[in-house]
Amino acid sequence: MPFQPVTPERLPAAVTRQIEKLILRGILRPGERLPAERELAEKFQVSRPSVREAVADLQDKGLLTTRAGAGIYVADVLGSAFSDALIRLFADHDEAVFDYISFRRDLEGLAALRAAQYASETDLKVIGKLMEKMEAAHRKTNPADEARLDAEFHMAIIEASHNVIMLHMMRSMFQLLREGVFYNRQVMFKRRTTRGALLDQHRAINAALQARDPEGARRAVEDHLSYVERSLADHQKAERNEMVARQRFDHERSR
Known part of the structure; x- marks a missing residue:
């Protein structure tokens, strides 16, 4: 038996x-x-x-x-997802940066959809409270606080999806982001026009979650991260253009 x-x-x-x-x-x-x-x-x-x-x-x-x-x-235990050598490789190549954003867009879009379906009322209160803090930080024009709250807001959504595999995987990925492995998030919050757009996008994500609109929440997250991708590409292009302009300027000044 x-x-x-x-x-x-x-x-x-x-x-x-x-x-x-x-x-x-x-x-x-x-x-x-x-x-x-x-x-x-x-x-x-x-x-x-x-x-x-x-x-x-x-x-x-x-x-x-x-x-x-x-x-x-x-x-x-989070840092064990990638070897030190691979983390250094990520930091040295733009390809990894944009693949990282694409990965986040796919996974966080799914997390937002799940959060709209499965979040408890307490989960939604936490997300709403973080949104209030983001509004306050925006008024104070503090890029460091805005970048920190941005990460906390996105992690709260992943926590509200109630999938423990996704939770630990994304915590590991966000730890690399906090350490500046992929890009400096504060750069995004130092530009006036970008700051306003980012806040509006987070408002849209929060509104869809509070309304328990799964597809709306997914779209809002995907639209937000697509904007981050474009903004980062524009920033990198502007930096390259500035480097070339400085080379021209230095050359002309030395003639």
Whole structure:
């Protein structure tokens, strides 16, 4: 017969599974510090040895790491998507930049469609709140804040799609973007005409999501990233033109 005895789950195993789910669902993030052992034991309502055993198990699995004198942290597992050599290759070639935007357009369009269908009311409140912060940052003309909130807004949509594979893959990709591997996002927010267009596009994305319009949300994200692609290409062309103009100017001045 295929039946096996049912055994109650050991407490350390139950703690392990709960922490694993929090990491899987993106609630506990790479680099995030966990509460101290005593506090964890109180929250889980288990003994400290049970917590210690669960933490040791998660360390063996590579999901948690201990820093001497600093505590327990969620391991930084996002950077493992690409080798250092491949990341340097991305940074050195424009082809990777535009392939990255194309990849984002496809994946984030799907994420927006899913978010419009599956987001909870709390998910939509988070996205709406980020939109309010983007409006405020726009009025203050702070490119660094606008670029940071832009990333948070897009990640909130991916989180609201409730697909854990997409979530962790896109977090890895956004980490490379934050590090400037593909392009400097702040450049986009330093240009007055571009800033206004970007804000309008984010408003359109938010409106479609709040209305739970899947196809409208997908189109709004795709239109936004197509605009980013064109703007980046125009910026690169302008930089090349300026370099040529400076060469001409220096040449004429030296004659």
